[in-house]
Amino acid sequence: MKRVLVTGADGSIGRAAVIGLQKSGYDVTGLSLRYDHTSTADRPLAGDARSAKDVTAALDGVDAVLHLAAIPHPSLGTPEEVFENNVAATFNVLAQAGQQGIDRVVIASSINAFGVPMNVNEVQPAYYPLDEEVEADIADAYSLSKSVDEQSARMAWRRWGTNVIALRFPLVKTREELFKFAAMAERDPSVMAREGWAYLDLRDGVRAIIAALESPAGGAHVVGLAADDILIDRQTDELLREYAPTVPLRRPVTGRGSLVDTTRARELLGFRPQYSIHDEDQVVSAVTT
């Protein structure tokens, strides 16, 4: 694997992934609807991930694909726009890659793929810690698009033998941005309760992406990700008693322990997060640099 196509290369995860891949020795082709930032990709292409022509051109000389292009929140378009863009882009990228015999694709799914966090109704997760099998209860176009993307990944494996890993990202931000989200969530913990106050430092997001691209795992897999702790500086069991008292807890969680089960990420990808928002050393360096 030498050259990776990154779709959504101008996005917040995309820009960091392009740099991370280059630091790991890969050549990178970027594809994005437009570029509002200067891309470090050595082949940055403007194009639509829904277009067979644009994706075919972008796949020239490519050995593996990282598909991030999406409208990343239901509020950023009408339900029709969000669903159509995300599902059509993922299917098209998988179809073009599959038909060209590219056998390794990593796609961005979301912790929202099971639908509960963004659900407009008063629903709760079936249990904590959240794992990849937790029952879906979907009431918005974005969550549905991510759930369908995971099905498209399974189809691509069956139809073209493409090995696909769908990473269920939680909130993925730089350390500085995470502090802002944490302050907001601390003011009102109910806003992130249904996603278990989960987060992932952007640097760990990029490490997980590279682990998935380099994984020898065959087949199509959904993999949940999160930092080892929660975003809020409070004890997890205390938050659960307050904000999710009726949700069964399948195993005890101590301290600020995470409410996402990341066993599969460890076992399939050998991935463990390195960064915590609560790590004092990092707080010091973030403040002084």
Ligand SMILES: NC(=O)c1ccc[n+]([C@@H]2O[C@H](COP(=O)([O-])OP(=O)(O)OC[C@H]3O[C@@H](n4cnc5c(N)ncnc54)[C@H](O)[C@@H]3O)[C@@H](O)[C@H]2O)c1
């Ligand atoms: N950042 C997070 O917290 C988070 C959490 C869960 C999942 N995700 C997923 O990760 C991926 C990347 O998220 P992000 O935060 O970097 O989003 P972002 O909005 O910063 O980047 C997305 C990029 O994709 C591009 N794009 C959208 N539709 C396209 C299309 N049809 N063709 C080509 N380019 C297109 C946009 O122009 C943008 O540059 C998305 O799939 C998102 O749903 C992100």
